[in-house]
Amino acid sequence: MSSVTDTERQGGPPPRTRAAASSGGNGERVFRGLTTGAGLVVVAAIALIGLFLIMKAVPSLAANHANFLTSPEFNTTDANNLRFGIRDLLVVTLLSSLMALVLAMPVGMGIALFLTQYAPGRLSRPFAYVIDLLAAVPSIVYGLWGILVLAPFIEPVAKFLETYLGWFFLFSPGNINPVLTGTIFTGGIILAIMILPIITATTREVFGQTPRFQIEAAQALGATRWEVIRMAVLPYGRSGFIAASMLGLGRALGETIAILLVIRASTSPSHGSLFDGGYTFASLIASAASEFSQPLPTGAYVSAGLVLFVLTFVVNAIARVVAGGKVNG
Numbered sequence: 001m002s003s004v005t006d007t008e009r010q011g012g013p014p015p016r017t018r019a020a021a022s023s024g025g026n027g028e029r030v031f032r033g034l035t036t037g038a039g040l041v042v043v044a045a046i047a048l049i050g051l052f053l054i055m056k057a058v059p060s061l062a063a064n065h066a067n068f069l070t071s072p073e074f075n076t077t078d079a080n081n082l083r084f085g086i087r088d089l090l091v092v093t094l095l096s097s098l099m100a101l102v103l104a105m106p107v108g109m110g111i112a113l114f115l116t117q118y119a120p121g122r123l124s125r126p127f128a129y130v131i132d133l134l135a136a137v138p139s140i141v142y143g144l145w146g147i148l149v150l151a152p153f154i155e156p157v158a159k160f161l162e163t164y165l166g167w168f169f170l171f172s173p174g175n176i177n178p179v180l181t182g183t184i185f186t187g188g189i190i191l192a193i194m195i196l197p198i199i200t201a202t203t204r205e206v207f208g209q210t211p212r213f214q215i216e217a218a219q220a221l222g223a224t225r226w227e228v229i230r231m232a233v234l235p236y237g238r239s240g241f242i243a244a245s246m247l248g249l250g251r252a253l254g255e256t257i258a259i260l261l262v263i264r265a266s267t268s269p270s271h272g273s274l275f276d277g278g279y280t281f282a283s284l285i286a287s288a289a290s291e292f293s294q295p296l297p298t299g300a301y302v303s304a305g306l307v308l309f310v311l312t313f314v315v316n317a318i319a320r321v322v323a324g325g326k327v328n329g
Helices: 015-063 087-118 121-136 139-165 184-208 212-220 225-254 257-262 281-287 295-328
Strands: none
Touching (some): 087 281, 121 184, 139 257
């Protein structure tokens, strides 16, 4: 008697094989459904946050008696006479964050190149752990250290810049002059230290994944260590470095407690100087959080939060465009 089944004679798979294939297909569909659902949950959460911000902000914006985009005033003490604008908040937020980015990007790239291209393994691993530990320091500790230690230490540098470069608007006397501690200048340095682990860690991972054959090809042509970095490592990791920097910028834009402690409040409009005081979007909201009781004044702060929400989206969109352009180039 032949042991070959009718299915096998017809060229089809054995029943057990079909069952395994059916089980694998079901598993694939379940996994695809779970991952799609997880992605939709994130999108829905972001959409709901945006919807909440808009619903809370619109009534206050309608009751606002000042220009929301250009007014330096932010007065919500009288619910019947709201006068608030984001000009100074935007200036302080952008100046402090961009200064942090300018300081942190070259340092982060230098550390990443040192750890991946120069340092021996027994040194690079513990050194990388130390850099990563900076991300574990609480914001309030950075804020206390910044206002009590860093600000007095860098005051002579601030005086020098104001004296000899005061003709340039970034170093002109600020709105808390002659005080040179607790300014955007100090806050930017604190933010640079805070975002350095993000930029360094991501950039280090990208540089470390540079294809070995590209490095060896450059070395075979007689390239020096710097030429290998310039011709192989940097072109490969450029988009990752830009993405890491934008992640750091997003972190800087939303930093709250450290900036609230470091940058002094000011009753005068911002001059666009690094020696100004004032509030960022996040620090202003945090400073008034205990007073959120009446809907219209609360909505004024929610409006500021909505602008920060949109600003982070714009930053990430720019990062994707720039990184994508670098990859395609």
